[in-house]
Amino acid sequence: MLTALSLSILAANIAIHTQDARGASDESLSTLSKRLAVATALRTGQSTSTTNRNSVENCSEITRCVSDVRVETGAQHVILLRVLSLPSRIRVSATLVLSARDKRIPPEILATQEKAGPKREEIDLNQASDNWEKELAKLAEELFSGWPEPVLKPKPEKSAILGGSDTTIAIITESEIDKNKWLWKLSWIGAGALLSTGGMITDAVLPSSHNQTLDPNDFIGPGLIVTGIIAGLTGIYFNPYEDSDPNQERQE
Numbered sequence: 001m002l003t004a005l006s007l008s009i010l011a012a013n014i015a016i017h018t019q020d021a022r023g024a025s026d027e028s029l030s031t032l033s034k035r036l037a038v039a040t041a042l043r044t045g046q047s048t049s050t051t052n053r054n055s056v057e058n059c060s061e062i063t064r065c066v067s068d069v070r071v072e073t074g075a076q077h078v079i080l081l082r083v084l085s086l087p088s089r090i091r092v093s094a095t096l097v098l099s100a101r102d103k104r105i106p107p108e109i110l111a112t113q114e115k116a117g118p119k120r121e122e123i124d125l126n127q128a129s130d131n132w133e134k135e136l137a138k139l140a141e142e143l144f145s146g147w148p149e150p151v152l153k154p155k156p157e158k159s160a161i162l163g164g165s166d167t168t169i170a171i172i173t174e175s176e177i178d179k180n181k182w183l184w185k186l187s188w189i190g191a192g193a194l195l196s197t198g199g200m201i202t203d204a205v206l207p208s209s210h211n212q213t214l215d216p217n218d219f220i221g222p223g224l225i226v227t228g229i230i231a232g233l234t235g236i237y238f239n240p241y242e243d244s245d246p247n248q249e250r251q252e
Contacts, residue, residue, distance in 0.1 A: 012049030013102070014040055015075035019059045019095075023085035029053060032092070032125075033081065035132050039140040040079070045150025049073050062118075066097045076102050079143065090125040096143045109146050119143060181239060188235025192228040199224025 016033050024032075033050040041048040055072050059065035059080075066078045076099035084091040097118045100110055113119065121142045125135055203221025 012073055012075045013046040014044065014048040014077045014079065015051060015069050015073040016040070016048065016079045016081065017051045017056060017059070017065070017069045018053045019062075019065060019080040019082055021053070021081075021083040021085075024083050024090065026053070028085070028090070028129075029083060031129060032083065032090075032132065032136075035129075036079070036081075036094070036136045036140065039133070039136045040144070042137070043140040043144050043150075044147060049075060062095070062097070070099075085127075088127070090127060091122065092125060092139070093120065093122045094139060094143060095120045104148075106146060106148075184239050185235045189232045192230070192232030192235065194228070195231060196225045196228030199226075199228060 016037050018029055018033060021029055030050075037048040037050050040046075051069060051072055056065060056068040059068070062080065065080065069078045069080075070076070078097045080095045080097065082093040082095075084093075095118050098105060098110060098113055121139055123135055123139050125132055199221045201221075202224060206220065
């Protein structure tokens with residue numbers, strides 16, 4: 001799965017935390033949780049984060065664990081993972097704990113959780129990670145069955161890893177990238193237009209020098225115009241949300 005790096009900060013709405021792991025290496029757990037985060041973001045259209053395994057000290061009690069993960073990540077919904085690595089396979093148990101504060105969730109799904117408890121799904125993965133993406137996509141589909149499809153279905157190659165802190169990695173969906181891309185452009189180009197307009201007005205209003213020497217006032221108007229042009233060019237050519245060059249992508 002190719003993913004592009006982004007430097008912006010975004011609070012995730014869904015967090016994935018490894019509640020318990022036996023026999024699996026830290027590298028395998030990290031790869032598994034990141035790939036499940038990508039699958040979750042693609043299925044829901046919502047930004048998703050993974051936590052550091054040691055970011056929550058006591059996770060034996062589910063209510064306390066979920067509360068601590070929400071504090072750690074700022075997410076509303078939490079997926080708790082239990083991983084058991086056996087010689088022939090890796091057993092993954094995922095429990096989805098929803099927050100009633102998110103009004104986008106169909107009421108019947110919240111009612112089911114209230115009645116039967118958090119939804120729990122299990123899958124078996126091969127020790128080799130070659131087909132994990134496909135299997136974890138099925139897991140995400142089962143966990144979030146009944147959720148509406150994303151308005152803009154993100155593509156895997158358009159998803160991005162977002163560095164939020166030392167303990168979280170968030171996934172930005174394609175729709176969020178597009179929104180941030182235009183916000184970046186409009187803010188910089190708008191600021192550039194205002195500065196350039198202000199520079200032209202200033203240059204027209206302030207009296208010009210008539211003594212063959214440059215006065216401080218003579219630099220204000222042109223300075224604002226040049227600054228405005230630089231701001232506009234920054235918005236166009238230095239947009240961090242533009243599609244990354246394939247040579248700058250890395251494989252997870």
